[in-house]
Amino acid sequence: MDSLAATVAPFTRRDIRLPGVKGKAVAVIGMRRTGKTTFLWQIVSDRLAKGTGREGLLYFSFEDERLADMTAADLHLVVEEYYRLHPEWRDQRKAVFLLDEIQVVRGWETFVRRLLDTEQVELFLSGSSARLLSREVATSMRGRAMEALVHPFSFREYLRHFGREPERDLDRLTKAARSRIEKDLREYLIRGGFPEAVDVAPRDRFELLRGYVDTALLRDVIERHAVSHPVALRWMVRHLLGNAAGPFSVNKFHGDLRSQGIPVAKDTLHAYLSYLEDAFLIRTVAISSASARRRMVNPRKVYPMDPALIPVFDRTGRANLGHALETCVLLELERRGTEIAYVRTSEGYEVDFLARYPDNHQELIQVCADLSDPATRQREIRALQEAAREYPRAAPHLVSLEPEVPADMPPGITVHSATAWLLSRGEE
Secondary structure (H helix, E strand, O other): OHHHHOOOOOOOOOOOOOOOOOOOEEEEEOOOOOOHHHHHHHHHHHHHHOOOOHHHEEEEEOOOHHHOOOOHHHHHHHHHHHHHHOHHHOOOOOEEEEEEOHHHOOOHHHHHHHHHHHOOEEEEEEOOOOOOOHHHHHHHOOOOEEEEEOOOOOHHHHHHHOOOOOOOOHHHOOHHHHHHHHHHHHHHHHHOOOOOOOOOOHHHHHHHHHHHHHHHHHHHHHHHHOOOOHHHHHHHHHHHHHOOOEEEOHHHHHHHHHHOOOOOOHHHHHHHHHHHHHOOOEEEEOEOOOOHHHHHHOOEEEEEOOOOHHHHHOOOOOOOHHHHHHHHHHHHHHHOOOEEEEEEOOOOOEEEEEEEOOOOOEEEEEEEOOOOOHHHHHHHHHHHHHHHHHOOOEEEEEEEOOOOOOOOOOOOOEEEEHHHHHHOOOOO
16 A cells, blocks of 8 residues: 555644544544645654554545545445555554545545444544535534644744744743744735745745635535525625625625626525635634624624735735734634634724633733824723723733833733734643
């Protein structure tokens, strides 16, 4: 079996959390080109380092053209051939199977459930988000799988990719080293974290990222859902990715389309929004409210899956570091496993995020790229103070690109430089 002889290629180590529930398959999911296959090889590398023999680690890709006609009835052949080569592992030791692009084989779900029931294996699944989405895995596997979401590089992973990850806290670094990291963050907000795109020229990066979006739209949305109004869908994508961190109302967008002579039902637009989120092109954040109706009728804030997508679709030509930073904070909160909403106070003030962590502690997080303007600073402080009164269990935090804390900052609000906040480990 070629898969057992393959060596582990060099890779940038990812900080992706694997669920720790025994007896479950792990579905490695995420947008295309974020590094899911590479992450499977990281798992192989980690198991080798812990002493598992190479013969106990089967990485198998179903994207091989020689397997184009494989059916679900043929999948057992992979297992039988493996155990024919290594009979000492059958029922004696737990092998690790990593099945990549398994979604290309129709009916794979039944095979995987049977594999978990009849063999001693630890099982990892990955594939394109078109047919291996988190909600589909949960349904198809009937509670037998948990998910590991692969984002583009975080800021820490981005630094690691270039060999510049700090080995100590920022306040213990030299001034020159801190300045270098501040510069790196500004570059990261523009380059983003798609592994293939981070160190290519801007023109090539734009074409690469546009291609990612086009492929995800065609294969993960239009073909998969038989989209009947692709023109409306493409208008929606351009609007959402070009207005990152902004509120999005289906009702208003529906009116805009009608004014352009594009007839499409509101229910269809609601469906398109959910398709785009399922394909990991966007993330949406609802208003914080105990009322389900209020959450439904208020606009959602929409963010791209990576800050590098913003300049590709923003027609103004400006480098909007504020929206890029807010996007990075949102994605980092998601990596840390938080439940996220935004806050609009009774006085009309808005706070970017209310984050509820798995241990039940809460944080109000306001993101502001530049705090140098006194009026801007006071507006952000006032919003946090008002929100803190309405959410007394949530600690207020302010995240800024500026490394220095303003002298007039009132007590009770914790101010973070964006570099320090993004490089902190958060909740494990």
